[in-house]
């Protein structure tokens with residue numbers, strides 16, 4: 001059958017827990033990692049100019065970063081986008097479950113009839 005293990009094996013590629021992960025970018029005004037590039041352009045062969053907006057304190061920040069940091073930021077943005085997508089899927093599933101429960105209750109209480117769906 002199943003056996004309880006005290007520690008879960010960790011995959012080599014698994015990201016570090018969020019509490020231990022150093023933000024790729026942090027807002028210089030408030031320190032939040034909820035700063036997002038809004039516009040960008042190359043700045044020479046090895047750098048990128050970024051215009052960023054902080055979702056926490058609403059500050060606008062301009063920065064120039066090297067290709068390596070820009071690549072790390074790109075990876076982090078993909079990770080954050082996947083996290084948002086997963087959270088959205090969870091919220092949608094919870095909302096749909098609540099809708100089903102409300103509809104089921106309405107049917108059980110005879111609050112809904114076939115005529116309610118007629119056009």
Ligand SMILES: [Zn+2]
Pocket residue numbers: 027028029030031032054055056057058059
């Ligand atoms: Zn900020």
